[in-house]
Amino acid sequence: MRTERRYFDIALIIILLLAWLGVLTQAPSAIQFFLPGGGLPGRELRFTLTRDDGLIEILFTDTKGKFLLTGNLGRDGDYTITVEGDGRTFETTTQRFRLVRSIAYIPVFLRPLKGEAPPPKEIVDVSVFDAKVPAEAKAAYEQAMKAVGENQAETAISEFTRALSIYPQYLRALNDLGVLYLKLNRLNEAAATFTQAISLNPRFYFPRLNLGVVYNRQGNFGDAVKVLDKLVKEQPSLAGARVQLAEALGGLAQTDAAAEQLRLALAGKNLDGATRADTHFKLGMLLNREERYTAAMAEFEKVIAINPQSANAYLYLGGAQLQLQKMAEAEASLLKAYELGGNRVAGAQLFLGQLYFMQQKFEPSQRAFEQYLKDLPNAPNAGQVKAAIEKVKAAMKQK
Secondary structure: OHHHHHHHHHHHHHHHHHHHHHHHOOOOEEEEEEOOOOOOOOOOOEEEEEEOOOOEEEEEOOOOOEEEEOHHHHOOEEEEEEEOOOOOOEOOEEEEEEEOOOOOEEEEEOOEOOOOOOOOOOOOOOHHHHOOOOHHHHHHHHHHHHHHHOOOHHHHHHHHHHHHHHOOOOHHHHHHHHHHHHHOOOHHHHHHHHHHHHHHOOOOOHHHHHHHHHHHHOOOHHHHHHHHHHHHHHOOOOHHHHHHHHHHHHHOOOHHHHHHHHHHHHHOOOOOHHHHHHHHHHHHHHHHHOOOHHHHHHHHHHHHHHOOOOHHHHHHHHHHHHHOOOHHHHHHHHHHHHHHHHHHHOHHHHHHHHHHHHOOOHHHHHHHHHHHHHHOOOOOOHHHHHHHHHHHHHHHHHO
């Protein structure tokens, strides 16, 4: 009996020891490089890996573009990868990623060479390609989307990348991973992911539109125009692409061209209410910038007709009315803006202070300026507003 008891004790210890060793020998995270179009490299790739603590390593993949992050390189943290272009297949590519224990697979999508032939004009339904996706990759994708819905971003990224490790040509997973990066403001990773999706099939237009959004967010308006102008010429009915193109053109101070794109977008029938209101608002802002206040007012009024709770539309409507000396209308618009938005539209109080001062209503002018400073104590123009308050006080003494 003693011998049997000892045997079982030793067996239990061995099982626990093996389980512990299994934790310690968990498979390391892997970097996998993909060529434009989704293929694997047929040779070793040389790349530079930089970690946020200053570590810099020059490394080589295996002959299929894979590298294991073992030892000190497997620490959690932010990393940057740089691969020099080969001049034949891909361009120099830089990508940042965040390594955490839950991520076992990091895809790096090498940038395609510029100057490629334009894609066919037909729009492709991504569901056509879903039939080719293996069941295991689809299951990982579904887990990723579930994690997105539960705001578990890192889990979602891990599942998206697991799906791509099984099927690198998974267009839907690539686009949705890019959208997640975009929501997380991880713009370089989003751009790389959308670019890879485009290299797989440029007729699937969502990644092209989303890449334009990324470039706009980055302030990279020139590249945004290149992507989006080409897209709207191929697909003129894509109103969302026109709105993004207008934003890029506006960023380049091409206001007439930007306004034309917004008008073309509004002429379409496939804008939902919120997007239509936003497009009218953007057009109004462009017209305001050009001091075309009457035309700007018309656009802000259209926003309010669609969304009567838009504090910003009332704010800028009031500002345009003030410029046109429509004092009663401006006062009503600005008061409504502040009623709806409070300190989110503190500028309404600034405009009201100016309006009341022009009407020599000094007490309400002072209150409005003081409320503005209360709402925005660190406003860049705080010094000028304080000077305006002193000017109002001096005017009241002389009255």
